[in-house]
Amino acid sequence: MPSYTVTVATGSQWFAGTDDYVYLSLEGTAGCSERHLLDKPFYNDFERGAVDSYDITVEEDLGEIQLLKIEKRKYWYQDDWYLKYITVKTPVGDYLEFPCYRWITDEKEIVLRDGRAKLPRDDKTQILKQHRRKELETRQKMYRWKEWHPGFPLSIDAHSHSDLPRDIQFDNEKGIDFILNYSKAMENLYVNRFMHMFQSSWSDFADFERIFVRISNTISEYVMQHWKEDFMFGYQFLNGCNPVLIRRCTEIPKKFPVTMDMVECSLERNLTLEEEVQQGNIFIVDYELLDGVDANKTDPCTIQYLAAPICLLYKNLENKIVPIAIQLGQKPGPDNPIFLPSDATYDWLLAKIWVRSSDFHIHQTVTHLLRTHLVSEVFSIAMFRQLPAVHPLFKLLVPHMRFTIAINTKAREQLICECGLFDKANATGGGGHVQMVQKAVKDLTYSSLCFPEEMKAKGMDSKEDIPYYYYRDDGIKVWEAIKSFAKDVIHIYYESDEVVCEDVELQAFVKDIYVYGMRGVKASGFPKAIRTREKLAEYLTLIIFTTSAQHAAVNFGQYDWCSWIPNAPPTMRRPPPTEKGTVTIEQIVETLPDRGRSCWHLGAVWALSQFQDNELFLGMYPDEHFVEKPVKEAMAKFRKNLDEIVNAITERNKNKKLPYYYLSPDRIPNSVAI
DSSP, X not given: XXXXXXXXXXOOSTTOOOOSEEEEEEEETXXXXXXXXXXXXXXXXXXXXXXXXXXXXXXXOOOSEEEEEEEEEOSSSOOXXXXXXXXXEOTTSOEEEEEEEEEEOTTOEEEEOOXXXXXXXXXXXXXXXXXXXXXXXXXXXXSOEEOSSTTSOOEESOSSGGGSOGGGSOSOGGGGOHHHHHHHXXXXXXXXXXXXXXXXXXXXXXXXXXXXXXXXXXXXXXXXXXXXXHHHHHHHHHHSSOTXXXXXXXXXXXXXXXXXXXXXXXXXXXXXXXXXXXXXXXXXXXXXXXXXXXXXXXXXXXXXXXXXOEEEEEEOTTSOEEEEEEESSSSOBTTBOEEOTTSOHHHHHHHHHHHHHHHHHHIIIIIIIIIIIIHHHHHHHHHHHHOOTTSHHHHHHGGGGTTHHHHHHHIIIIISSTTSTHHHHOTTTTTHHHHHHHHHGGGOOHHHHSHHHHHHHTTOOOTTTSTTOHHHHHHHHHHHHHHHHHHHHHHHHOOSHHHHHHOHHHHHHHHHIIIIISTTOGGGOOOSOOOSHHHHHHHHHHHHHIIIIIHHHHHTTHHHHHSSGGGSOSOBSSOOOSSSSOOOHHHHHHHSOOHHHHHHHHHXXXXXXXXXXXXXXXXXXXXXXXXXXXXXXXXXXXXXXHHHHHHHHHHHHTTOSSOOOTTOGGGOBSSOOO
């Protein structure tokens, strides 16, 4: 009688094994096997990290194996089991791989197909078409869209992390408990002794050092030493943790009436301001989005303030970007002066601090939350709803969606919810952050997420004109490496543009993102459908880049650039100055965050800057969803390209006082998971 050898691999996560009854059956083109008991309680199979083998004898040959069914029946208590994969050796010696990489919970069964990726048109038999359809129907009931706030991209319909499908939950929920992690961070940074001192001001700038952890030769220490200097202020617009706002100025806005007389002493080329603009040497950062946003009112003992500044910058003869004019409000007038480097020292310093605080708010809520976290969740939900596990694009994208829905759900549960941790230290807490996202969604466009297009649109694409913009340089390299990989995979499965058009699951995925993520807004520029392989490559590159590289660029530098409180104040306790010549050091210190809020801020930026345990970085695909040799060759090529980028960045950073490494592929996690 024919015999099949079945090998079962259990995950290595904590509590991945099971003591329940486990049954397996095979379904082929010539018939089905009986239900075979593989394990029962106390047989010690399917333990954490184990690989167990079994011989299954059948009455007659089953033909080509199409489906494999695994059933788990409870023995005593709920005992979830993480199944990595199953391999089957057929009677003629062929090996079939059945990837799973899912949790089997309660008394459930799952039906697996072999690991060869298939488009809908590739399924010829009714049983395979039905399996494909049933999987999506089940997923669409589990992964439901929900509006968290009006105007937001839709998110998952779940009130808490524990409500999520088991497959997308964190392995250890404690590991992503924001309250616990922030508290641990403050304890590890030895700042918890100041936590009872809310409302208590620091005495001077040096006093902030009492909570500042000095780690020799780090960026954070360099920031502490040089934060007052104009070059450091300008440098952060290029290579800090929010390097996305600066754009080339093509015309001085009427609302920002800077004149030649004001800035003449800052210009170095014997040109007028207008001529400097025409030559491309003037840049601008406008925080208009903050205008009208309500400041945090959750603590009646501390009035908090926001500003919506505009900052003009200049590329000097050393090719450094330095500030030459700052206006702290959007409407010009006598009570909204334009501050200049030639002003009194503390006037100019406080104006720059206000810009840095505003930059922090835009970074946290727009650059980081909206444009990486919330957008990546949209991609994740649409993928689970519209792409079955056998689809090549599911296999390509699923590593880049790991834990994204989970981290966002936990954030809505603890961090950015009403009375959440965000309210404790941030001037945009208490609802201001919600207003900001609602305003910023109108600028969330397809082209703005296409990295090269966005660089060009802002006039920041020329390496010759702006030579020290490492975020741009490294980002372009990583974008191109991802796009090359996406093209390689696409060409394996889509032989023509016609095949792209015919893929109903791909088109449903794209439509879900447009309708629910972008709320059907035509101005977003997101396509409703994709018709060519070239456009599909760009679309997939945008998704993978956003969920990996873009998030890494704006997340993991937070401690480096924001731990020195005066360089990134999360709140301001005095209103912006309305006249020149009155600012004192005492006024600046009283404006900066109090001791308690400083400690919460420090704990937050530390916790958010840490990689996860067992982090998977770009190009690392330990879960083998793909089994075909051509795709594995494409993955190897991708890793080689990424290694070359790592080497180039490492070489460039040698002996630099301010190395830029946030877009080095060995520091880019595959997904948004922190």
